[in-house]
Amino acid sequence: MTSATTAYLVRRVLLLIPLMLGLSMLMFGLIHAAPGDPVVALLGPRAAADPRVMDQARENYGLNDPLPLQYFTWLGNVVQGDLGRSYAFNNVPVLDLLGERAWATIQLQGVALFLALLIAVPVGILSATRQYSPTDNAVTVGSFIGLALPNFWLALLLQIWLAVELGWLPVLSAGQGSVPWPQRLEYFVMPVMVAALPSVAYFARFMRSAMLEVVGQDFVRVAHAKGLPPRRVLYRHALRNALIPMVTVVGLQLPQILSGAVIIEQIFAWPGLGDLAYGAITRRDYPVILGVTLVAGFAVMVASVITDFVYVLVDPRVKLTGS
Amino acid sequence: MAGTGAGMGRAEIAPVAAAAELSGEATRRSALLERVGSQRRYPVVRRFLRNRLAVAGLVVIVLLYAAALAAPLIQRYDENTLTPGLRNQPPSAEHWAGTDRNTRDSWARLVVGGRVSLAAGFAAVVMVMTIGITLGAMAGFFGGIVDQLVMRTTDVLLSVPLILLLITAASLFQPSLVTTIAVIGCTSWPGTARLVRGQFLSLKSQEYITAARAIGAAPGRIMARHLFPNTLAVIIVQATIWLSYAILLEASLSYLGLGVQIPTPSWGNMLQDGQRDLQSGAWWLTLFPGLAIFLTVLSFNLMGDGLRDALDPRHRQR
Secondary structure (H helix, E strand, C coil): CCHHHHHHHHHHHHHHHHHHHHHHHHHHHHHHHCCCCHHHHHHHHHHHCCHHHHHHHHHHCCCCCCHHHHHHHHHHHHHCCCCCECCCCCCCEHHHHHHHHHHHHHHHHHHHHHHHHHHHHHHHHHHHHCCCCHHHHHHHHHHHHHHHCCHHHHHHHHHHHHHHHCCCCCCCCCCHHHCCHHHHHHHHHHHHHHHHHHHHHHHHHHHHHHHHHHHCCHHHHHHHHCCCCHHHHHHHHHHHHHHHHHHHHHHCCHHHHHHHHHHHHHHHCCCCHHHHHHHHHHCCCHHHHHHHHHHHHHHHHHHHHHHHHHHHHHCCCCCCCCC | CHHHHHHHHHHHHHHHHHHHHCCCHHHHHHHHHHHHCCHHHCHHHHHHHHCHHHHHHHHHHHHHHHHHHCHHHHCCCCCCCCCCCCCCCCCCCCCCCCECCCCCEHHHHHHHHHHHHHHHHHHHHHHHHHHHHHHHHHHHHHCHHHHHHHHHHHHHHHHCCHHHHHHHHHHHCCCCHHHHHHHHHHHCCHHHHHHHHHHHHHHHCCHHHHHHHHCCCCHHHHHHHHHHHHHHHHHHHHHHHHHHHHHHHHHHHHHCCCCCCCCCCCHHHHHHHHHHHCCCCCCHHHHHHHHHHHHHHHHHHHHHHHHHHHHCHHHCCC
C-alpha cells in the first residue's frame, strides 16, 4: 500500500465523523419537522385527553425544549453510548433493543448474501464462457426477472404456496427464537429466498460482464497462446481478476440489502432491525427511529470504507488518491 | 493529413465489420429493418431496434401508458362502485380480474390503479431528475464550496437505506399520492446528481467549452446549451431506469400503507388490501396487481438497458 493510499483511507475514516453528524442532523430535523405528537403514542389516547398529563410527559421527555437544545442533549448522550429509551417498546434502552434485533437481521442477510454469491458467481462464469448461448440468454432473462420481482409480492406468493397450500413451512417467523436449531432453519427458507433473489440476479449479471471484460484482455490471450489448457486459463488467470470488481459490488450492496430487510422482515415478522424500524416509525418512537437510522447509516458508511480497503488489498495496482 | 489517414482506416475496416455483423439471424433482421427504411441515418434507433428484449419492453410500456390514458374506455365498471353479493368473486367473463372484499371490480381497479402508479412514477422521476440534474450540474460546473456541499449531502442521503428514509418521511407527513411523489423526489436524487456532476466535470475541460467561455458566454448558457445536451444520453438512460425504481418504491410504500391511500387504487395498496383475503383463497387479488408491477418494472429495465447500449456503444458489454 502506498503512503498516498494510506492517507486516503485515513481520510475516509475521519470523514465518517462529519457524515454521521450530518446524518443525525438530517434525521433529527426530519422527525421534529413532522406534525404529530409522540406523547400521544406514548401514553395512549386516554391520557392524551388530559392536557396536564400531556404537558408533564412532554416536560419529562424534554420535548418542550428548543430543538437545537434537544439535539445537543441527545447528541451528548449518544456520544456517551446512551441512545435513550424506547417510547413504544416497554421503555427498553434503545441500544439493548438494537443489539437484540441486529443479530436476527445479520443472520438472515448473512445467509442470504452467502447463498447469493454461491449461486451467482458460478452462474455468471457459466454465462460469460458461453456468451450468446441459450444458457447465457436464459441467465440474462432470468436476472432481469429477478431484479424486477417486487420482494413483497414474491414473499406473499411464497407464503400462499409453500406455507398455506403445501403446508411445508411456517407462514411467519415470530417466535422462531425459542425453536431448537435444526428445526429453526425452516423459518429461514422463505425470507432467505426473497432476500437472496435480487442479489443473485445482480451479482450474476455483474460477474458475467466482469468475466467477459477480463477474457478480452491481452494477458488472457497470452495465456492461451502459450498453450495453457483453457480451464487453467479460465480459473487461474481470468477468474481471479474478474473477482476483484465483485468486491466493490458486494460491499456497496449494503443499502439495498437493508432496504430489502425492512420489507421482508415486516412480511415474515422476522424479529430484526427492519421490523423494529417499521414498528418504531408507525408508532412514532423517536429514539428508536433515530437509533436504527444511525446504526444503518453507520454500517453503510463503514462498509464503503472497508470495501475501499479490501479493494486495495486484493488489487495491488489500485492506488486511491482521489478526493 | 492525420484526419484523412484515420478516415481511410475506417473506410477499410467498415465493410469487414458490416460483413461480420450481417450473419445468420442478424441478416434477416437487418433486411427487415432495411425495408422499414431510414434506419441508416439513425444508428441509435437501429441499435435499439436490434435488441429484441428492449423492443419488447418498449411495446409493453406503450401498451401500459395507452391503457392508462384510455382507462375510462377499458375499465368496464366504475372502480369504486359496490355491488352487493359480489364479495371476493373469482375471475369470470363479467369480472375479468374478479372482485375484492368490498365487492368492487378488480379489473377496473387494476386499470385505474395503473394510471395512478404510472403517473406517480412519472411525476416522481420528473422531480428526481430536476433536482438531481440542477444540483449535479452546479456541483460539476462551479466546483469549490458548491460541489462540497452537494456531494456531502449526497453522501449522507446515500448512507441511509432508501426504504428506511422513505417510510420515515412518508409516515411523518400525511400519507397521500402527493406526499409519496414528493418524498420519493426529495430523497432519490443523489445518484442522478453524482452522475451529472461526473459528466459535467469531464466535459467542462474540453476545448469547445473553453472556446465558449472565451467568447464570453454566461455560465448559465454554457451549462444549458453546451454541457447539458452532451449529457442527455446518460440522463435519458438514468430517467428510464428510475421510472422502474420509482414505480417499485411507490408500490412498496403503498403496500406498507404509507403511500397512496384507499379508496384511490394503486397497485401497491391493492396488494395490501388483497393479502388479507389470501388465506381464504382469493389469489386473484394478489396475483394481478403484483404481476402488473412486475411487468412494468421489467419493461422499463429492459428498455433502459437497451437504450444504454444503443446510446453508448462503448458501454455495450453483450
